[in-house]
Every structure is written in structure tokens, then in C-alpha cells.
């Protein structure tokens with residue numbers, strides 16, 4: 001499969017935290033911080049060439065008046081994700097080695113069986129013993145592994161894929 005996962009960078013408004021997390025999981029750089037206010041969102045988007053995703057019509061209108069690429073995103077979480085993925089040609093597949101930390105946007109480092117000692121103490125002992133592949137965010141020490149929650153990720157991506165095939169984008 002073609003790797004297009006680095007084509008865009010995003011900045012996401014305070015209302016769209018779950019959208020930011022999903023963008024990170026599929027490998028996109030998505031800034032999200034509830035302390036960033038509208039003026040800063042626009043400034044960072046312009047300076048770092050990020051697409052501003054917002055649910056706020058006024059803020060979206062302000063992107064039109066500046067040099068910032070923006071998208072107005074509304075709906076349930078799955079619909080938000082599907083619309084953004086469709087608009088930016090993002091494949092709804094989570095590949096851990098390509099993912100970013102859903103909590104802080106950091107890059108993940110893979111630890112396999114031979115070097116997983118680094119993970120000890122960061123997860124429950126039972127988890128440590130049960131899995132041989134881990135991905136660590138060195139920025140916030142979050143650990144990822146393909147545990148029970150992985151099924152939920154796959155199911156959500158299936159939902160998004162279906163929505164992407166049925167929704168129409170109304171580009172303004």
C-alpha cells in the first residue's frame with residue numbers, strides 16, 4: 001500500500017480531541033492542546049503549514065481570510081474522522097510502527113522481544129509477560145501494545161471506512 005501518511009500536518013481545535021487522537025494513531029502529526037486559543041491556532045497553522053481542523057464556524061471563516069488551510073468538521077466522532085480522512089486521502093489503517101502517540105503526538109519507538117526490558121515497570125507485569133511487541137512514546141512514557149483495545153481500534157477503522165464510502169464532502 002502506498003504510504004501517504006506524511007503528506008499533511010494538522011492542528012486541531014479544543015473541541016476535536018478525539019479526532020486528533022485518531023489522526024495520530026494513523027500516523028499524522030496533529031497538534032492539539034486545549035490551552036491554545038483561536039489566535040494562536042491560526043498563527044501556528046500559518047507558521048508550521050498545518051491544516052486547521054475546527055468545529056467553530058467563526059474560526060473556520062477566519063482561515064479563509066488568512067493564508068491558512070482549514071476545514072470545518074462537525075458530527076459524531078466517526079463522522080468527523082471519516083470526513084477528514086476522505087478530504088485528505090488518509091487510509092483508515094493503524095500501523096503501530098507508523099503511529100504517533102494518541103496522547104501527546106510524540107513519535108513511537110518499537111521494542112521487540114529482545115529489547116523489551118526497557119518497557120518493564122511501565123506496564124502491568126502480566127502485560128509485560130504476555131506481549132513481545134511494544135511501542136513507547138519517549139515523550140510521555142505511554143506504552144502501546146496490541147492488547148484487547150486493539151479490536152476496538154480495528155472496529156472503529158472499519159466504521160470509518162464504511163462512512164468514507166457513503167459520505168459526500170461539501171467543499172466550501
Ligand SMILES: [Zn+2]
Pocket residue numbers: 101102103104105106137138139140141142
Ligand atoms: Zn506520548
